[in-house]
Amino acid sequence: MLKHFTLFFIILTILPTLSFAQNQDNVPVISYSATPRKYEIAEINVTGIQNYDPKILVNLSGLRVGQKLNVPGEEISEAIRKYWEHGLFSDVKIVATKIESGKIWLEIQLLERPRLSDINYYGLKKSEVETVSEKVAMMKGSQVTPYLITRSEKYITDYFVAKGFYNTEVRVVQKDDTTQVNHVYLDITVDKKEKVKVRSLEFLGNTVFSDSKLNRTMKKTNAKGKIKNFFRTKKFINETYQEDLVAVIDKYNEFGYRDMIIDYDSIAKNDDNTVDIKIKVEEGAKYYLGDISWIGNSIYPGEYLSAMLRLKKGDVFNQKLLDERLFQDDDAVHNLYMNNGYLFSNIQPVEVNVYGDTIDLEMRVYEGKQATINNIVINGNTKTHEHVVRREVRTKPGQLFSKSELIRTIRELSQLGHFNPENIQPDVQPNPEDGTVDLVYNLEEKANDQIELSGGWGAGMFVGSLGLKFSNFSVRNIFNKESWRPLPTGDGQTLSLRAQTNGKYYQSYSFSFTEPWLGGKRPNSLTVSAYRSIQSSVSDSYYSNYNSYFSSGSYGGYGNTYGYSQYDASDFDQHMKIFGISVGFGKRLTWPDDWFSLYAEVSYQHYDLLDWQYFIMQNGVSQNLHFKFIFSRNSIDNPLYTRRGSNFSFGVEFTPPYSAWIDKNYKSLYNTTISGDTDERADAQEELYDYIEYHKWTTQGSIFTPLDKSEKLVLMGKYEMGFLGYYNEYVRSPYEKFMLGGDGMSGYSMYGSQTVGLRGYENSSLTPRNRYGSYDGNIYNKLTFEMRYPLTLQPSAQVYALGFLEAGNAWSDFQDYNPFDLKRSAGVGVRIFLPIFGLMGIDWGYGFDEAQVQGSNGSQFHFVIGQQF
Incomplete structure (x- = not known):
């Protein structure tokens, strides 16, 4: 019928054209009542077009100069049909302008379809307009064809149906643009109506599973008005509804009901834009596994394959579990072959016997040959x-x-x-x-160099920092001018530079360089780092707060013992200067498996203190030469948004036991630091701590587990422990303490201590103090559970939200240690990874228990830069 109509339309198009030619002077006369005559095309011209090459349009017709054709005949009709099929023209005519000596001159008269000036959307929000525009994808200046208009209507309708607006109506109106020739505006009006929701969901015929259990199986189709469905989708979308029906069948199949079918389902629409759904199921019998035999296997014996399958006679017949154990799990049976080169292998489970409620399976193995x-x-x-x-x-x-x-x-x-x-x-x-x-x-390259640039005003001083991290640096191309774009990159080396200062009070500078493949042949890393920090001349505001805090006697009345109220804030010579340098070597191991690695480091710190009244040691020079070893296993799949795997480490850090070699009366020196006068205490401290000695033990571990099939919702569990010990009870290190609480970003070098974050509490507020009011955290425990969900994982920005539960505490002495006495907190947060700035985030946490410093728990906001808890 459509073909007949098209032919009739073409004839009506040609007849007026050629009939018109009969009434003009000097124009050839063609009669359709006469017998067709054959002519040779002498010339073809195209008129009425502005934006296309005439030669291309002539080729589009299929006609060519020199071609012989019948007039009237099918060739002209076919050429007109081709133009209509392309949809670029609103009118098509082919006329004969001259006939002479058996030749014919043709003129193709085309009228272009209008071009788009702009699209106006009505009935949509601004954000919806942006999304819909991307889907419609009609550019200004493009031709407006019926196909494009129909496609736009379909895309918009499908988009809002997927959002739950099942009755969406789209209307497209074309209006002439009076400012441009042959241009139009499109007015697209979208009436989304209301979302269609599920008012009731009822199951019939189910005895194995309750209505509630089946309702939970249908993850995208849930009845509104029920508390249990508060966080679940209540809108009705037919596509996801069909997926949920399949999920119900799969649920029965998992428990052996392989004959289960959905007898019928009905969807009744209501006047309030809701639907009532009824689903009738026929559960059938429950089946069990019978004998499992293997044929075609020559590489592995059947007994071994059955052991790897981990399914045995009498087990419930679970098709999903069977597929997982054959093909999907990491240790699936088929992976035995795939990991041994048998890429072309296949395993086909066949039901060879069904008797009663038992099914015998025959595993037909095709091994093929190994692939190189x-x-x-x-x-x-x-x-x-x-x-x-x-x-x-x-x-x-x-x-x-x-x-x-x-x-x-x-x-x-x-x-x-x-x-x-x-x-x-x-x-x-x-x-x-x-x-x-x-x-x-x-592969898809992503920027991973980072820059940190910040500044602010607080406590009467300016604080600024600048940090640069180049994660794909190339030392060997430093002297190659062509490689500076803007820096030499490509060799995977890491170069970090950072400076922070507020002028008079604090300055810090650090440098580090890592070569991940030392020598280029083995994955052995070399890391060299150095830092320098200077603290001096406390600002007036800082001094006032500090003096007021300690004079209040918060630490057992020690606030005035050492004369803080007489401190002269104008004495800018007081300082604490730290210089440190370290060299580390890392090696990947192959035992116990190749996820393990070992890192060894030697470090040296030089501490220079003068009248530093905020620390256990106030004057003198201390030196810390220590060695560090970290044994770790890391199997996480993604360093930014980890879905699965684990990361465990055990570390030990120690100094030489100087007190066992040096002939000093350490007990006498220690007692003098407690009971001597001011000058005696200062001298005793300087001699007691000239060489720092300690041994430090740390361990931590984290496990990541996806909780949904898409592996987006991820649970992270983590533990941390640390212990700072001593060789001599009279020479306990004043440095390397654990400072627990807050965002964990107080800075390692400021007090020569290790900061450990615990959200919901102020920085270091969970750290005990000693008799001098100094931090004295020698033991700590910390537990974290974190639920993560990604908002976007694009290369330009990776964002995920999280909720957390944390607990931890710190103690001064091992005799006070109680791993069950933990300070608890909970909260939510978000992490943003921008390639140029690295990882950033903000957390809100609530601490439920009293901290060492009164009032430091409760509602707390924490900012995160360049680290993860």
């Missing part, structure tokens, strides 16, 4: 040098294919931090003819 890796192709590394990528690739040419090594390579490339981990998807290209496979790693 042929080519490894790296794409997308526009900034990072290829050798940096290839040294992390575990799949090498000539080796047998291994699925586990492929997955491990994805993890290692993510850990580099140079590529977007969400888009690392290797392309496996098998070649069954020659038993090889090509692997293509398509």
Whole structure:
């Protein structure tokens, strides 16, 4: 019918044109009542167009100069049909302008469809207009065709139906633009109506599972007005409703009801824009596994494959579990073959016997031959040098294919931090003819250099900081001018520079450099770092607050004991200066498995104090030479938004036991620091702490587990412990203490101590003090549970929200240690990773228990820069 109508339309188009030619002077006469005559095309002209090349339009018709055709005939009709099919023209005519000596001159008269001046949206919010515009994707100046208008209506309707506006109506009106020739405006009016919601959801015929259990299985279709569905989707969307029906079937299948069917489902619309849903199920019988046999297997014996399957006779027949144990789990049966080169292998479970409620399975194994890796192709590394990528690739040419090594390579490339981990998807290209496979790693570079620039005014002073971190630096190209864009990059080295100052009170400078592959052949890292900090001349505001705080006797009346009220704030010579340098060496291990690593470091700190009345040691020079070893295991999949894996470490840090070698009366010196006069105490402290000695033990671990199928909702559990010990009870280190509480960002070098965050409390407020009012945290415990959900994981910005529960405490002496006496807190937060600024965030926490400093718990906001709790 449509073909007949099209032909009739073409005839009506041609007839007036050629009939019109009969009535003009010097124009050839063509009669449709006469017998068609054959002519040769002498010339073809195109008129009525402005934006297209005439030659291209002539080619579009299928006609050409020199072609012989019948007039009247099918060739002209076919040419007109082609123009209409392209949809670019609102009128098409082909006329003969001259006929002479068996030749014909043709003129193709076209009228272009109008072009778009602008689109006006009505009935939408600003944010909706932006989203809809992206979906419609009609650019100004593009031709407006019926297809584009119909497509726009469909895209907009589908978008709002997916949002729950099931009755959305879209109307597109075309209006002429009087300021431009052959241009139009499109007015798109969207009436979303109200969202269609589920008023009731009823199940019939179910005895195995309750209505509530089945309702929880339908994650996207839930009845409104019920408290249990407060946080669940109540809108009705047919597409997700159909998915939920499949989920109900899968739920029954998991428990052995493989014959379960949905007998019928009904959806009744109500006047209040809601629907009532009824679902009738036929549950059928419950089935169990019978005998499981293996055929076709020669690499692994059937007994071993059955042991790996972990399903046995008498178990409930669970199709989902069967698929997981055969193909999906990390230790699935099929992965035994895939990890041993058998890329072309396959396992087909077949039900060979069903009797009563029992099903016998026959596992038909096709092993094939082993596949050898042929080519490894790296794409997308526009900034990072290829050798940096290839040294992390575990799949090498000539080796047998291994699925586990492929997955491990994805993890290692993510850990580099140079590529977007969400888009690392290797392309496996098998070649069954020659038993090889090509692997293509398509990467997407992301910026990971960071800059920290901040400034502010507080306590009567200006505070500013500047930090630069180059995570893909290249030392070997420093003298290569062409590599400075703006810095030499691509070798995966890390260079960090940071400076912070407020002028008179505090200055800090630090530098560090890490080479992850020392020598370029093995993954052994070398790290060199140095820092310098100077504290002096407390500002008037800081001094007043400090003096008032201690004179109140908050620490057992020690506030006035050492003459803080007589301190001369104008004495700018008082200071605490710290210089430190360290060299570290890291090595990846292959035992107990290749997730382990060992890091060794030697560090030296030099402390110079003069009249520093805010510390246990007020005058003198201390030196701290210590060694550090960290044994760790890290299997997390993504360093930015971790979904699965774990990270455990155990560290020990120690100094030489100087007190066992040096002949001093340490007991006498210690007693003098307590009972001597001012000068005697100062001299005793300087001699007692000239060489710092201690041993320090730390351990921490975190586990990440996804809680949903999409692996977006992630639970993180973490523990931390630390202990600072001594060799001699009279020479306890005044440095390296644990300062617990707050955001954990007080700075390591300020007091020569290690800060540990615990949200819901002020900084260091959970740290005990000694008799001098100084921090004295020698032991700490901390537990954290954190629920995370990503808001966006784009390369330009990665954002996730979190909720947390935390508990922890710190103690001075081991005799007071109680791992169950923990200060609790809870709260919420958000983390934002911007490539140029690194990780930032804000948390709100509420501390439930009293802290060491009264009033330091309760509602607290914490800002996070460059670290994670």
